[in-house]
Amino acid sequence: MKAVLCKAWGPPESLAVDTLPDPVPEPGEVVIEVKAASVNFPDVLIVQNKYQVKPDLPFVPGTELSGIVREVGEGVHHVKPGDAVVAVGTHGGFAELARMRGDDVMALPEGLDFETAAAFFMAYGTSYHAVADRGGLKAGETLLVLGAAGGVGLAAIGIAKALGARVIAAASSEEKLAVCRVQGADDTVDYSRENLRERLKALTGGRGPDVVLDPVGGDYAEPAFRSIGWRGRYLVVGFANGDIPRLAFNLPLLKGASLVGVFWGDYVRREPENCREDFRRLAQWIRDGRIRPHISARYRLENTASALRDMADRKVTGKVLVLP
Numbered sequence: 001m002k003a004v005l006c007k008a009w010g011p012p013e014s015l016a017v018d019t020l021p022d023p024v025p026e027p028g029e030v031v032i033e034v035k036a037a038s039v040n041f042p043d044v045l046i047v048q049n050k051y052q053v054k055p056d057l058p059f060v061p062g063t064e065l066s067g068i069v070r071e072v073g074e075g076v077h078h079v080k081p082g083d084a085v086v087a088v089g090t091h092g093g094f095a096e097l098a099r100m101r102g103d104d105v106m107a108l109p110e111g112l113d114f115e116t117a118a119a120f121f122m123a124y125g126t127s128y129h130a131v132a133d134r135g136g137l138k139a140g141e142t143l144l145v146l147g148a149a150g151g152v153g154l155a156a157i158g159i160a161k162a163l164g165a166r167v168i169a170a171a172s173s174e175e176k177l178a179v180c181r182v183q184g185a186d187d188t189v190d191y192s193r194e195n196l197r198e199r200l201k202a203l204t205g206g207r208g209p210d211v212v213l214d215p216v217g218g219d220y221a222e223p224a225f226r227s228i229g230w231r232g233r234y235l236v237v238g239f240a241n242g243d244i245p246r247l248a249f250n251l252p253l254l255k256g257a258s259l260v261g262v263f264w265g266d267y268v269r270r271e272p273e274n275c276r277e278d279f280r281r282l283a284q285w286i287r288d289g290r291i292r293p294h295i296s297a298r299y300r301l302e303n304t305a306s307a308l309r310d311m312a313d314r315k316v317t318g319k320v321l322v323l324p
Helices: 041-046 114-118 121-134 150-163 173-181 195-205 218-227 250-254 264-270 272-287 301-312
Strands: 002-005 016-019 029-036 063-071 082-090 097-101 105-107 142-145 165-170 187-188 213-216 233-236 257-261 295-300 319-323
Touching: 002 173, 002 301, 016 301, 029 082, 029 114, 041 301, 063 097, 063 114, 082 114, 082 121, 105 319, 114 295, 121 150, 121 213, 121 233, 121 264, 121 272, 150 173, 150 213, 165 173, 165 195, 173 187, 187 195, 195 218, 213 218, 218 250, 264 272, 295 301, 301 319
Parallel strands: 142 165, 142 213, 165 187, 213 233, 233 257, 295 319
Antiparallel strands: 002 016, 029 063, 029 097, 029 319, 063 082, 082 105
């Protein structure tokens, strides 16, 4: 099979497409013929040895994929050869064939095609866990989404609207904000040219947003927290900016606000039944037309490094796919 191979830690350009033996499943594993794999920010970090998961070199990156089961190992009974499935793991997805843990593989929900499924689970699972579970967003409340044009950001917009909330989307260009409006954002902030705090004050009548979703970190975290409303919830999702911000503890005190961590990967492992219920609800919302993943680009397997570079340079809106 052909696969993208990380032979040494480094930037996306150090990746190469190589020919490897077809994988054979160990007990508890599944081999999948990959139809589509999505690019996520952890894929950019893991090849640079900057992620909390550190596979042994060499390895095939790629966390999220959909496809057809080729073969199952001993002890796997919930899927069988020929089944359409989706998988979310730590690596292995950017290849013609992927060997995944059986626990990371589930049947493709009814009504989802391979591309939608590959673009769906990680971003929408993260955003639903963040917004609905950790943030407790309610109908009539206001959600501010930082980095709103990314995969997690756009997913959060759709989920918040499905919950009946108002959404303020913040991003770095008018082009990105236009995509946010198509996905349902009620108001937008271009923080490359507008003062974030002043704009939020104007948009909320001085009250501030009830919930802030932040997958970016960096310089906008503190002004966003300073703008949060009374009893607000600030959702720490990730640090796509590359800078982990520092926050003075008096700010949560003065706002009566909560700083809430969102670690979807451990949520999946620790609370699998709650996670499955999330996906059942999200899949139904897709079938009902209430949410729809935004796929902005598709890359061939040999162009995977370019896909990761675009993600690293924050040129991506929504989700991008690698199609073996």
